[in-house]
Amino acid sequence: MLFNSFEYLLFLPIVFCLYWFVFKPLRWQNLFIVAASYIFYGAWDYRFLLLIAFTTLCSYATGLWTGKSLEHNDERKAKYICIANVAINLSILGVFKYYNFFIGSFSDLMHLLGVTVHASSIKLILPVGISFYTFQALSYSIDVYKRKIAATHDIISFFAYISFFPQLVAGPIERATNLLPQFYTRRVFDYEKAVDGMRLILWGLFKKIVIADNCAEYVDTVFNNYAGFNGSSLALASVFFALQIYGDFSGYSDIAIGTAKLFGISLRDNFRTPYFSRDIAEFWKRWHISLNKWFVDYVYIPLGGSRTRKVLVARNVFVIFLLSGLWHGANWTYVAWGLYHALLFLPLILLGMNKRNTDIVASNSILPSIKELASMLLTFILVTIGWIIFRAESISDAYEIFKKVFAFGIWERPWYGLTYKAPTAIAIGVLLTIEWINRKRAHSFDFSWIRQAWVRVMLYYFILASIVLFSGKNITFIYFQF
Secondary structure (H helix, E strand, O other): OOOOOHHHHHHHHHHHHHHHHOOOOHHHHHHHHHHHHHHHHHHHHHHHHHHHHHHHHHHHHHHHHHHHHHHOOOHHHHHHHHHHHHHHHHHHHHHHHHHHHHHHHHHHHHHHOOOOOOOOOOOOOOOOOHHHHHHHHHHHHHHHHOOOOOOOOOHHHHHHHHHOHHHOOOOOOOOHHHHHHHHOOOOOOOHHHHHHHHHHHHHHHHHHHHHHHHHHHHHHHHHOOHHHOOHHHHHHHHHHHHHHHHHHHHHHHHHHHHHHHHOOOOOOOOOOOHHHOOOHHHHHHHOOHHHHHHHHHHHHOOOOOOOOOHHHHHHHHHHHHHHHHHHOOOOHHHHHHHHHHHHHHHHHHHOOOOOOOOOOOOOOOOOOOHHHHHHHHHHHHHHHHHHHHHHOOOHHHHHHHHHHHOOHHHHOOOOOOOOOHHHHHHHHHHHHHHHHHOOOOOOOOOOOOOOOHHHHHHHHHHHHHHHHHOOOOOOOOHHHHO
16 A cells, blocks of 8 residues: 555554544554555555565564563573574575565676576565564564563564564565554653644655656656767766655654654654765765664674774675665665765774764755865765666666766766656755755754744645646556565
8 A cells, every 4th residue: 555545545544543433542552553554555465465464473473472581691592583584584584575576696707607407486476574574573573582672472562563564565664663663652642743744745745756756757768778878868867866765764754753742652764864964974874764773783783883993884885775775675776875885884984974964954044165066066966976886777787877977978968857857946946945944853844943824834835735736647656675
């Protein structure tokens, strides 16, 4: 079920009304959340409900077992139980997401060495959101072992934690330390919180339907037929893809966070104006925050982080970026994308420059300085180059696209074939303007600082009208495939 679908437009208000007016006791609310979440997920493919249920039950049981072992001070047993659960969950993820990739890569390698291998592949449907809910389950198991959270005996709350429908299929990737305790406590309807949630949903739909889906029209046409387009068209398509993937993914996160607010639940932030970053390190503090923090906490720091010898720091950086690339999909383009960002990030951390931009850009002024503007522009260009690798179907395709982008064709007039040319350009300007104005606030669509209510209402109607009048082709969210 898509956030931008008619089915969801009916689903959300029904669930909201039943949640607050019928299922009032806490335990019944949690049980209803689980049922609604399974209906939401099952609308895509009901067969994979068994998979998410197995992941949930496995993590719940091993959490109890780990907690009991720790109570008896049996650290070794607790460690093995935790490792077993991690292995089970990663094995499921590996089979569904990476089996054919690794089998195909092994077969290709043997062919290069002159050895013929008849490797069999399995036609598996990739379950939507498997990477997200698997990582969420893993964080619980690890946190119980590390004594960051007590193992829960409340199986209904745990099912709600894993399957909470707003962030089930594309994040943010939650931690048990933040989300699980919220299912233990009775929720009281908060009007201001709900209104703020509606603002986020509206803004997220604008990002997805007006920005991402319209940019996708151009991006798909050019990238899918790159041989027939000049370098300037490919460069423009790359910029549009940067806007598309941001509008698509951050739009989903906004809708998820906003929807959770309607139910009295707070989710962690996932994007903080990443394209206003002044270097790659700052970009990664602002882009897909929940995944990056997951890798830092559960991979980078356990490996030694940055408080070790420089050669090991370099190793740790490459490990988390390559894993991040591989997490996005079973394709060498994602691995190359991760490697590219590791190469950009490594000099900053080795020179101690990765924390130089911790404040908000132009924090004491309305406009950025020339230096800040140049830094933001350079960072955006570097990130966009990475998006070419990410979007290409193969490494060879990426290479051919780069040859065109960095050739004389870059100075030719680009093809511009969007259905809504002027409206899309205006919408992009609105997006950047609003995010710049509200870059210091809790989220980009927080206009509570405007005292005149009629101004705020006019702004909301303008965004709503844009969604209705200039919606692009209804396209599945990009991160559903991850």
